Amino acid sequence: MEAPRTAEDIRDVNTRYHDVAAESYDAKWGIDFGEPGQEQVLMKLRKVLGPALARGYGDSLEIGSGTGYFSLNLLQAGVVERATCTDISPGMLETLRGNADRLGLEVATVATDAEDLPFEDESFDLVLGHAVLHHLPDLEQAFGEFHRVLRPGGTLVFAGEPSRVGDRLARVPKRGAAAVAPLWRRAIGARPLGAAASEPEPGSANGNGHGPTNGHAHDHALEQFVDIHAFTQSDLADRAHAAGFADVEVRGEELVANWFGWTNRVLEASAEPADIPWGWRQYAYRGYLLLQKLDERLLEGRLPPAIFYNLLLAARKPVYDDAAAGTSR
Numbered sequence: 001m002e003a004p005r006t007a008e009d010i011r012d013v014n015t016r017y018h019d020v021a022a023e024s025y026d027a028k029w030g031i032d033f034g035e036p037g038q039e040q041v042l043m044k045l046r047k048v049l050g051p052a053l054a055r056g057y058g059d060s061l062e063i064g065s066g067t068g069y070f071s072l073n074l075l076q077a078g079v080v081e082r083a084t085c086t087d088i089s090p091g092m093l094e095t096l097r098g099n100a101d102r103l104g105l106e107v108a109t110v111a112t113d114a115e116d117l118p119f120e121d122e123s124f125d126l127v128l129g130h131a132v133l134h135h136l137p138d139l140e141q142a143f144g145e146f147h148r149v150l151r152p153g154g155t156l157v158f159a160g161e162p163s164r165v166g167d168r169l170a171r172v173p174k175r176g177a178a179a180v181a182p183l184w185r186r187a188i189g190a191r192p193l194g195a196a197a198s199e200p201e202p203g204s205a206n207g208n209g210h211g212p213t214n215g216h217a218h219d220h221a222l223e224q225f226v227d228i229h230a231f232t233q234s235d236l237a238d239r240a241h242a243a244g245f246a247d248v249e250v251r252g253e254e255l256v257a258n259w260f261g262w263t264n265r266v267l268e269a270s271a272e273p274a275d276i277p278w279g280w281r282q283y284a285y286r287g288y289l290l291l292q293k294l295d296e297r298l299l300e301g302r303l304p305p306a307i308f309y310n311l312l313l314a315a316r317k318p319v320y321d322d323a324a325a326g327t328s329r
């Protein structure tokens with residue numbers, strides 16, 4: 001497939017890729033809506049919002065909400081009262097509505113591009129997103145929209161945005177894991193991914209062009225084109241300032257945990273999921289949580305944000321009197 005060239009192509013590729021990914025997205029990324037999921041989301045936001053998180057927010061708007069990881073967990077944790085979730089992919093929003101129904105949560109969903117939000121000015125107290133800015137072709141336009149729909153004094157927060165250096169550093173464990181994947185599969189007794197699909201089930205014809213085999217191929221073909229940015233700390237801060245935000249803070253998150261996570265993800269992605277032993281999955285999950293704590297307690301406050309895998313951004317839309325009184329920063 002040819003690389004997308006225009007902003008319209010990028011939006012189209014993102015919509016198609018995420019529509020296909022929607023059904024298996026939660027399983028692929030281990031997205032959880034119980035206590036562990038809520039803890040993860042709160043832990044990330046607390047890093048940049050601090051005590052304000054405990055005071056909570058009335059109306060929230062999530063950008064690129066996917067299957068609802070952040071908004072549904074924030075609703076359950078009582079951090080937001082009313083959530084509106086947006087995404088360019090109708091498929092992701094359909095999965096999100098299924099998740100909300102199962103959890104007994106009410107949520108508004110709107111399929112829309114982040115750069116053209118169909119909401120009145122000053123409609124929300126919180127605009128948030130996780131792992132979405134790196135998909136948007138026109139960040140200037142998007143940040144303008146976030147500012148427009150926030151009420152004065154409202155909060156902007158994004159987490160899980162890849163930093164440019166962190167993204168490059170992560171290529172090392174990714175390549176290393178890809179190189180040792182055959183040995184690892186042999187050690188745990190797993191077949192390579194796709195082996196099960198090439199073994200025809202009794203009584204069924206294989207390769208009929210439908211189902212997971214076709215979906216995976218489609219997924220892989222588009223995957224390389226959906227991520228279009230990795231950011232420096234100042235890229236994100238400059239965007240927010242240029243759009244009129246104040247109190248802009250950008251910090252780094254996850255270093256060692258990410259190397260460990262990427263190594264395991266690449267190994268696991270190379271194998272038939274059913275062949276991966278429970279004990280391995282526990283090791284990968286618990287090891288990740290442990291290293292996440294190590295990053296948070298020992299490294300995040302000491303090393304430059306630029307080298308971490310993810311960046312977190314928080315900012316505030318000034319109350320207009322702030323600016324007049326010269327208190328806007």
Ligand SMILES: C[S@@+](CC[C@H](N)C(=O)[O-])C[C@H]1O[C@@H](n2cnc3c(N)ncnc32)[C@H](O)[C@@H]1O
Binds near residue numbers: 014063092132
């Ligand atoms: C990596 S996923 C993250 C989903 C979710 N926030 C999470 O953390 O699980 C990125 C999401 O951004 C959405 N997206 C991509 N381009 C977009 C755009 N231009 N406008 C709105 N959403 C977009 C995708 O459809 C996808 O659901």
